[in-house]
Amino acid sequence: MSYSAVDIKEGQVALDSSKWLKEVRVFAPATVANMICGFDILGFAVDHPGDEVFMERKAEPGVTIRSIQGDDGRLPLDPDKNTVSACVKMYLAHLGLSEEVGVSIDLIKHMPIGSGLGSSSASTVAGLFAINTLLGEPLTKAELMPFCVEGERLACGHGHADNVAPALMGGITLIRGYEPLDIINLPVPEDLVAGIVFPQVDVPTRDARQLIKEKVALKDAVTQWGNIAGLVSGLFTSDYDLISRSMEDVLIEPTRSILIPEFEVMRQLALEAGVLSFGISGSGPSVVAISKGKEAAQKAIDAIQAHLNQQGIESFQYLSAVNLEGPKVLSKS
Amino acid sequence: MSYSAVDIKEGQVALDSSKWLKEVRVFAPATVANMICGFDILGFAVDHPGDEVFMERKAEPGVTIRSIQGDDGRLPLDPDKNTVSACVKMYLAHLGLSEEVGVSIDLIKHMPIGSGLGSSSASTVAGLFAINTLLGEPLTKAELMPFCVEGERLACGHGHADNVAPALMGGITLIRGYEPLDIINLPVPEDLVAGIVFPQVDVPTRDARQLIKEKVALKDAVTQWGNIAGLVSGLFTSDYDLISRSMEDVLIEPTRSILIPEFEVMRQLALEAGVLSFGISGSGPSVVAISKGKEAAQKAIDAIQAHLNQQGIESFQYLSAVNLEGPKVLSKS
Numbered sequence: 001m002s003y004s005a006v007d008i009k010e011g012q013v014a015l016d017s018s019k020w021l022k023e024v025r026v027f028a029p030a031t032v033a034n035m036i037c038g039f040d041i042l043g044f045a046v047d048h049p050g051d052e053v054f055m056e057r058k059a060e061p062g063v064t065i066r067s068i069q070g071d072d073g074r075l076p077l078d079p080d081k082n083t084v085s086a087c088v089k090m091y092l093a094h095l096g097l098s099e100e101v102g103v104s105i106d107l108i109k110h111m112p113i114g115s116g117l118g119s120s121s122a123s124t125v126a127g128l129f130a131i132n133t134l135l136g137e138p139l140t141k142a143e144l145m146p147f148c149v150e151g152e153r154l155a156c157g158h159g160h161a162d163n164v165a166p167a168l169m170g171g172i173t174l175i176r177g178y179e180p181l182d183i184i185n186l187p188v189p190e191d192l193v194a195g196i197v198f199p200q201v202d203v204p205t206r207d208a209r210q211l212i213k214e215k216v217a218l219k220d221a222v223t224q225w226g227n228i229a230g231l232v233s234g235l236f237t238s239d240y241d242l243i244s245r246s247m248e249d250v251l252i253e254p255t256r257s258i259l260i261p262e263f264e265v266m267r268q269l270a271l272e273a274g275v276l277s278f279g280i281s282g283s284g285p286s287v288v289a290i291s292k293g294k295e296a297a298q299k300a301i302d303a304i305q306a307h308l309n310q311q312g313i314e315s316f317q318y319l320s321a322v323n324l325e326g327p328k329v330l331s332k333s
Numbered sequence: 334m335s336y337s338a339v340d341i342k343e344g345q346v347a348l349d350s351s352k353w354l355k356e357v358r359v360f361a362p363a364t365v366a367n368m369i370c371g372f373d374i375l376g377f378a379v380d381h382p383g384d385e386v387f388m389e390r391k392a393e394p395g396v397t398i399r400s401i402q403g404d405d406g407r408l409p410l411d412p413d414k415n416t417v418s419a420c421v422k423m424y425l426a427h428l429g430l431s432e433e434v435g436v437s438i439d440l441i442k443h444m445p446i447g448s449g450l451g452s453s454s455a456s457t458v459a460g461l462f463a464i465n466t467l468l469g470e471p472l473t474k475a476e477l478m479p480f481c482v483e484g485e486r487l488a489c490g491h492g493h494a495d496n497v498a499p500a501l502m503g504g505i506t507l508i509r510g511y512e513p514l515d516i517i518n519l520p521v522p523e524d525l526v527a528g529i530v531f532p533q534v535d536v537p538t539r540d541a542r543q544l545i546k547e548k549v550a551l552k553d554a555v556t557q558w559g560n561i562a563g564l565v566s567g568l569f570t571s572d573y574d575l576i577s578r579s580m581e582d583v584l585i586e587p588t589r590s591i592l593i594p595e596f597e598v599m600r601q602l603a604l605e606a607g608v609l610s611f612g613i614s615g616s617g618p619s620v621v622a623i624s625k626g627k628e629a630a631q632k633a634i635d636a637i638q639a640h641l642n643q644q645g646i647e648s649f650q651y652l653s654a655v656n657l658e659g660p661k662v663l664s665k666s
Contacts, residue, residue, distance in 0.1 A: 176563035230509035
């Protein structure tokens with residue numbers, strides 16, 4: 001699929017208000033950006049955690065945030081500042097519905113903010129999927145993508161798609177390029193499982209980005225793209241050995257891992273548990289152990305959590321297959 | 334497939350001298366390293382041009398070069414300095430046969446030296462394939478790979494495998510990594526055709542390498558590995574549009590193309606002819622136009638050659654599907 005920037009204009013979309021719903025509750029999944037070796041181009045979705053949006057149509061036009069749960073008061077309720085509502089407003093504006101449609105939003109965050117699990121992307125995708133469902137699906141999922149990327153730009157200051165693409169499309173996604181946005185769904189080997197541990201330490205995405213050098217050694221870049229090509233090849237052939245050999249990050253991890261306590265110990269524990277690979281989820285501090293089947297991943301995250309406990313670091317763990325569906329409707333009426 | 338460095342030792346290989354032949358003539362194909370976007374990791378073989386080796390067993394031990402045709406006297410006849418004979422000597426030494434086997438070699442170069450078409454690799458692969466055939470194939474093709482990489486090191490000063498891997502294995506090869514050598518055969522879409530033009534100007538590989546900067550911008554590296562991942566994905570799905578979008582080199586071509594006269598005009602002519610992509614073959618000066626079906630590639634190389642003619646630059650053209658076989662025996666007895 002190839003997507004341009006948001007280019008859907010008023011009048012181009014068939015709108016049928018008889019299909020509009022009263023309310024909808026949707027879920028959108030957390031995502032593991034980079035998939036260890038594919039900085040800024042690869043990512044995959046997981047079944048949980050994820051965020052929920054409850055959206056209700058109002059009589060008067062306008063978008064409001066009625067409540068946010070699970071954010072410890074960190075997210076703005078101002079509809080122009082909150083990413084979810086800002087994206088919904090952008091969506092309505094592009095469809096020429098700003099003066100016609102009003103919604104109130106309840107955002108239920110089931111996942112920690114600043115975890116490296118695509119928290120803002122999950123909320124953005126949930127919000128856009130909710131409004132599109134509420135209005136009888138005038139746009140396809142693919143057509144929602146440019147709005148999601150804009151949402152990421154609002155939330156993080158740059159329009160990266162390695163979280164929103166898998167959150168919206170499900171599965172493992174490749175962002176081949178940005179101009180125009182070119183997103184490819186890669187095959188998902190059946191037994192691929194992700195074990196995630198989120199150590200409760202603060203690593204803001206912006207700081208994690210600033211650590212990364214603007215210039216890299218060509219020889220390291222060659223190693224990295226050999227691994228990326230190997231990973232893509234391994235996904236197509238379900239070659240778990242090749243996937244394992246390929247999922248190594250020689251460029252970004254060496255600097256980013258400095259911000260993550262006990263990183264090398266966690267890696268050792270994961271590899272001892274027999275996972276295919278271990279690395280940082282997105283910009284961290286969450287770490288991910290990817291395995292064939294659930295057993296090794298579960299063993300890895302149990303061992304990691306036990307170790308973090310001993311060090312006095314609280315953490316959450318999640319075990320999940322790759323989510324193939326992306327966002328889903330939990331209820332509607 | 335994963336290969337270690339040359340690790341086959343005397344006594345480990347079953348040798349059966351009753352299978353030994355008297356003489357053998359083999360062909361090994363030219364190759365297009367990098368495949369435009371995959372610097373140092375991708376390459377493919379073509380049906381022609383290529384090099385021939387005629388090898389004859391002698392009564393007395395030792396390796397000699399009897400003749401070299403088509404090299405304009407540029408290649409050494411000294412068996413320790415000529416890459417083909419040096420590799421054959423290395424092969425015999427590893428199999429413990431240096432004191433037992435003697436061969437004389439005729440090397441027939443059908444392809445220009447310093448063309449960017451893997452000239453030394455084709456000769457090396459032909460030589461190693463010939464000696465292995467002559468001795469009743471004690472090693473598999475895959476087991477010959479480390480010897481081929483060593484040959485490339487002798488010829489070019491570095492053990493890159495992006496020419497020898499496709500020359501030996503045929504098809505499109507990915508060198509995932511070097512330690513250990515990890516070579517993956519990628520699928521070849523049925524209608525993929527390469528049109529090659531070799532302009533007769535001198536661009537030594539060493540100079541072309543020295544132009545390349547040791548550091549690259551991370552953002553360009555990300556663009557490059559997005560393209561590489563897209564290309565691999567397109568090869569698996571025979572998605573020619575995706576292959577076309579992906580085969581773009583933002584890192585190496587901008588500097589290397591400076592050494593190639595009329596590069597931008599040639600690109601324009603190729604794209605006007607409707608090819609999927611156009612770029613440098615290996616380190617140049619040969620250029621390659623990759624198309625779906627023969628027509629566009631033929632049109633492209635005809636137009637390019639006509640233009641070079643007008644500029645007073647002589648050139649050769651070659652049109653070929655991707656070679657799937659690698660080296661082959663032309664005759665034996």
